[in-house]
Amino acid sequence: xxxxxxxxxxxxxxxxxxxxxxxxxxxxxxxxxxxxxxxxxxxxxxxxxxxxxxxxxxxxxxxxxxxxxxxxxxxxxxxxxxxxxxxxxxxxxxxxxxxxxxxxxxxxxxxxxxxxxxxxxxxxxxxxxxxxxxxxxxxxxxxxxxxxxxxxxxxxxxxxxxxxxxxxxxxxxxxxxxxxxxxxxxxxxxxxxxxxxxxxxxxxxxxxxxxxxxxxxxxxxxxxxxxxxxxxxxxxxxxxxxxxxxxxxxxxxxxxxxxxxxx
Amino acid sequence: xxxxxxxxxxxxxxxxxxxxxxxxxxxxxxxxxxxxxxxxxxxxxxxxxxxxxxxxxxxxxxxxxxxxxxxxxxxxxxxxxxxxxxxxxxxxxxxxxxxxxxxxxxxxxxxxxxxxxxxxxxxxxxxxxxxxxxxxxxxxxxxxxxxxxxxxxxxxxxxxxxxxxxxxxxxxxxxxxxxxxxxxxxxxxxxxxxxxxxxxxxxxxxxxxxxxxxxxxxxxxxxxxxxxxxxxxxxxxxxxxxxxxxxxxxxxxxxxxxxxxxxxxxxxxxxxxxxxxxxxxxxxxxxxxxxxxxxxxxxxxxxxxxxxxxxxxxxxxxxxxxxxxxxxxxxxxxxxxxxxxx
Numbered sequence: 001x002x003x004x005x006x007x008x009x010x011x012x013x014x015x016x017x018x019x020x021x022x023x024x025x026x027x028x029x030x031x032x033x034x035x036x037x038x039x040x041x042x043x044x045x046x047x048x049x050x051x052x053x054x055x056x057x058x059x060x061x062x063x064x065x066x067x068x069x070x071x072x073x074x075x076x077x078x079x080x081x082x083x084x085x086x087x088x089x090x091x092x093x094x095x096x097x098x099x100x101x102x103x104x105x106x107x108x109x110x111x112x113x114x115x116x117x118x119x120x121x122x123x124x125x126x127x128x129x130x131x132x133x134x135x136x137x138x139x140x141x142x143x144x145x146x147x148x149x150x151x152x153x154x155x156x157x158x159x160x161x162x163x164x165x166x167x168x169x170x171x172x173x174x175x176x177x178x179x180x181x182x183x184x185x186x187x188x189x190x191x192x193x194x195x196x197x198x199x200x201x202x203x204x205x206x207x208x209x210x211x212x213x214x215x216x217x218x219x220x221x222x223x224x225x226x227x228x229x230x231x232x233x234x235x236x237x238x239x240x241x242x243x244x245x246x247x248x249x250x251x252x253x254x255x256x257x258x259x260x261x262x263x
Numbered sequence: 264x265x266x267x268x269x270x271x272x273x274x275x276x277x278x279x280x281x282x283x284x285x286x287x288x289x290x291x292x293x294x295x296x297x298x299x300x301x302x303x304x305x306x307x308x309x310x311x312x313x314x315x316x317x318x319x320x321x322x323x324x325x326x327x328x329x330x331x332x333x334x335x336x337x338x339x340x341x342x343x344x345x346x347x348x349x350x351x352x353x354x355x356x357x358x359x360x361x362x363x364x365x366x367x368x369x370x371x372x373x374x375x376x377x378x379x380x381x382x383x384x385x386x387x388x389x390x391x392x393x394x395x396x397x398x399x400x401x402x403x404x405x406x407x408x409x410x411x412x413x414x415x416x417x418x419x420x421x422x423x424x425x426x427x428x429x430x431x432x433x434x435x436x437x438x439x440x441x442x443x444x445x446x447x448x449x450x451x452x453x454x455x456x457x458x459x460x461x462x463x464x465x466x467x468x469x470x471x472x473x474x475x476x477x478x479x480x481x482x483x484x485x486x487x488x489x490x491x492x493x494x495x496x497x498x499x500x501x502x503x504x505x506x507x508x509x510x511x512x513x514x515x516x517x518x519x520x521x522x523x524x525x526x527x528x529x530x531x532x533x534x535x536x537x538x539x540x541x542x543x544x545x546x547x548x549x550x551x552x553x554x555x556x557x558x559x560x561x562x563x564x565x566x567x568x569x570x571x572x573x574x575x576x577x578x579x580x581x582x583x584x585x586x587x588x589x590x591x592x593x594x595x596x597x598x599x600x601x602x603x604x605x
Contacts, residue, residue, distance in 0.1 A: 160349035163315055166336045167343040168363035168414065178366070182353040 032235030049235035060220035079145030087153035113208030152187030296465035342411030363414035421453035517567035537596035538574035544591035
């Protein structure tokens with residue numbers, strides 16, 4: 001392959017774009033690992049700031065993980081049967097319901113949070129519990145689960161598959177368990193991936209709903225940028241990366257695996 | 264098992280009458296075909312037998328002495344082969360075939376043994392561990408049949424089992440399917456719109472049109488003694504001979520044909536193989552088209568009736584287009600049917 005001028009330009013633009021995206025990330029990671037950011041890398045590397053982040057924000061990290069798992073659980077229990085019901089009854093009412101479920105996507109998280117606060121803010125026990133944030137996260141992530149599962153269910157001949165299972169003696173529950181769920185698995189996993197990622201990263205709705213004792217990972221990050229030294233905030237970013245990247249990779253792997261035939 | 268259907272009908276919520284009250288009996292081990300054009304109600308009737316469609320009140324479906332009209336589909340113990348086959352894409356061939364036994368909680372050892380039996384019967388042994396998505400159309404059809412048969416159903420129902428295949432494959436698989444159904448010795452009902460399929464596979468054929476069962480009988484009966492013009496046209500493509508009937512003769516533009524005594528107010532049909540070229544024949548016509556098809560010529564004739572009349576000519580030589588010919592139709596070959604009121 002000869003390096004002509006257009007090719008050189010292409011390469012330059014690609015490299016510049018990549019650098020534009022990756023340099024700040026590298027800089028931030030390095031900032032979290034240097035002894036003193038203002039003196040530069042010559043001050044040496046340390047894990048002290050990472051330790052400091054753990055000491056200050058371990059609760060936020062655990063809360064975010066717990067929230068993500070709980071949110072995934074709730075969206076699975078509500079979202080998969082909901083998508084199934086929508087796929088089975090392809091009428092106008094179903095389309096309206098589908099749009100209704102998707103409404104939180106169009107409404108800003110702040111507005112959603114305000115509505116929740118107005119309605120439930122006076123219920124002190126609920127307001128100060130982590131389940132209050134969970135409700136917000138479920139509202140926000142549910143449409144992703146429903147749409148992802150619905151897309152897969154609509155792509156297959158659900159009616160014939162269920163009817164043939166029925167003639168073979170399978171009850172409604174058995175059909176759902178052995179035919180619907182396994183065949184919807186790629187959609188369920190893709191939805192799960194989205195839900196967990198969104199729940200861990202969600203900021204603006206959570207920021208409105210949180211209390212001083214309930215800070216999630218991104219809320220803690222904002223807090224550390226606002227009130228700690230830059231090295232701690234950068235180390236925090238590093239912790240965030242380390243947590244979410246393996247999670248993304250594991251989910252991606254699971255999605256690929258589900259698409260292959262399972263016996 | 265004997266299937267008895269009394270007064271079966273189906274009206275959709277929008278008022279469409281898919282099936283008008285119909286009676287039907289299918290004997291032990293008999294293969295019956297429901298034949299008709301699309302929208303004639305044949306699939307609706309099949310789905311009523313399976314329990315996939317709720318029929319109108321008054322319908323009765325009996326398996327032997329048991330009234331199953333209100334029995335849920337999953338408890339009817341029917342085997343069904345769907346038009347699209349509807350194989351479970353998340354399972355292997357073996358798991359597909361074993362599904363019916365698994366949901367009925369048949370012990371594992373017995374299940375494996377039954378699946379192996381059916382795999383052998385349907386010549387699928389080499390494909391047992393394959394993914395169903397990796398099979399050809401013909402193999403999928405056999406898996407669908409094997410899956411329906413594995414739980415030993417009381418009746419086998421097939422909905423257009425050959426229509427998902429391409430034309431070349433369809434002809435060879437038709438005979439294969441007929442042989443397999445005989446081998447199973449099971450009461451079977453199969454739906455098709457293709458008369459060749461019905462004639463090749465079925466013991467008896469029920470011809471349906473617009474929600475009404477027109478005639479039920481052995482293939483030869485339907486072919487030789489159709490009771491309505493619809494059946495005559497649909498089975499064996501009988502051609503109408505529109506003419507006036509006067510003093511024992513049918514008067515056509517091309518001549519006069521003698522009819523059996525006492526015939527009046529009737530529609531007369533004839534099949535191409537019963538129209539003979541004969542120099543002494545009473546009818547005359549002009550050759551329009553000649554098509555050679557191996558064993559015979561198919562000759563299109565103008566001037567005999569208002570439309571083109573076809574004759575199957577077995578000779579070694581055929582007249583040329585434009586030639587004038589004389590024709591004979593034997594009185595015994597005419598299909599004389601009562602006037603169709605619709």
